[in-house]
Amino acid sequence: MEFWIIFTKLLLLVYIAYLAVQTNISHISWIVLAFLVYFCANITLYIIKNNTIKRILHMVSIAITTGAYLFVDPLFSLLLPLSIVELAAGFFDKKITLLILSLLPILYMNESLKPLYGLVACLSFMILSLTTIYSDRLVKNEAQIDTMRKKLQKLTKNINENTEYIRQSEYTFKLEERNRISQEIHDKIGHSMTGALFQMEASKRLMETDPQKATELLQNAINISKEGIENIRLTLKNMKPPTEQVGIHRLKLLIDDFNAKQQIKTVLTHEGNLDIIAPIQWKIIHENVTEALTNAMKYSHATHVSVDLKVLNKLVRVEVKDNGAGTAMIKKGLGIIGMEERTASVHGKIIVDSSDGFSVTTLLPLG
Known part of the structure; x- marks a missing residue:
């Protein structure tokens, strides 16, 4: 605000100096003195x-x-309006009052100066009004930015706290799961193995004195060991998640992570019996989808990507398609070549299409 007012005063001083020198050469020293005194007062101001x-x-x-x-x-006198308006602005809120006050000296001036003074007064009023509006908006915007900065800091703090809570929850869950597994092994398998060990120790002691009893104890130990082994097998089977759950869960995590880090909206859909997809096929699907999403992020300029997984009668079809610009000529880089090599290792095939956006389809045979 002050910059524009100072600039306006300098322009007026230059204009006055030019006209005064042209018309009043004899008083040049007084004109210079008046300029210097006015300049010092306003600089101090x-x-x-x-x-x-x-x-x-x-x-x-x-x-x-x-x-x-x-x-x-x-x-x-042309310097009066801006000074009057500046002074009055600290006492009056209405803009019209400032204009009237700046025009009052015109009543006591020479007729020849009145038009020029009126023009300068109006221009001074307009400049001060515009700079005031600009300054108020600037202050308002700075306040909004400060408020947004505080909100951002608060949100960042909440995110950090939530991240720490999630990390602690995951750690607690792991500890609880380890404790559960340890307790289950102790209660079921540990007791069985201890019982079998006691039976074998007793059979060893009775081997010479009572072979029949020793044989009976040894058979009991064998039966207990078989039961313990079966408990181990059942425990491990219950702990291990199904292959299809691991595969689709990893794929969902990949999509969620991509959505969180990129501006491209990505949607995963699937249908069919996921149980029949082999672990090696899940690995290839995951790696191919990762590569396709990376390419979409780098080159497609797309806003939406769809990942569609279908289990058909004789094959698994995975299509990654974006709504980007596509390309007139498909140039296979290391990414697509790597996808083709991975897929070919299990007798599958890659289909690339750029007629409508860009899509990469992975076909994997079943059985």
Whole structure:
């Protein structure tokens, strides 16, 4: 705001100096002195921050301008409107009041100066009004930015706290799962193995004195060991998730992670019996989808990507398709070549199409 007011005053000073020198050469020294005094007062005005002193300096500036108008050159009256408007702005809120106050001196001026003074007064009023509006908006925007910055800091703090909570929850879950497995092994398998060991120790002691009893104890130990082995097998079977759950879960995690890090909306759909997909096929599907999403992020300029997994009668079909610009000529880079090699290792096939967006389809045979 102050920059534009200072700039306007400098323009007025240059204009007054030019006209005064042209018409009043004999008083050049007084004109220069008036300029210097006015310049010093106004420089001090914009350096000091105290409002009371600033108002006093505004009045001093008006007094200097009035004196220069009366005793040096009438053109100095052109500096009055801006000083009056600046001073009055600290006391009156209505803009029309400022304009009226800046126009009051026109009643006491020479007729020849009135049009020019009126024009300068109107321009000074407009400049101050525009700079005030700009300054108010700037302050408002800075306040909004400050508010948004505080909200962002708060959100970041909440995210960090939630991330820490999730990490602690995952760690707690792992500890609980380890404790559960340990307790299950201790209660079922540990007791069985201990019982079998006791039976075998007793059979060893009775081997010479009572072979029949020793044989009976040894058979009991064998039966207990078989039961323990079966418990181990059942425990491991219950702990191990189905292959299709691991595969589709990893794929969902991949899509969720991609959505969180990129602006491209990605959707996963699937249908069919996922149980019949082999682990090696899940591995190839996961790697091919990862490569296709990376290519879509780098080259497609797309806003939407769909990942469609279908289990058909004799094959698994996985299509990754985006709504990007596509390309007139498909140039196979290392990414697509790698996908083809991986897929070919299990007798599958890759189909690339760029007629509508860009799509990569993986076909894997079943059985």
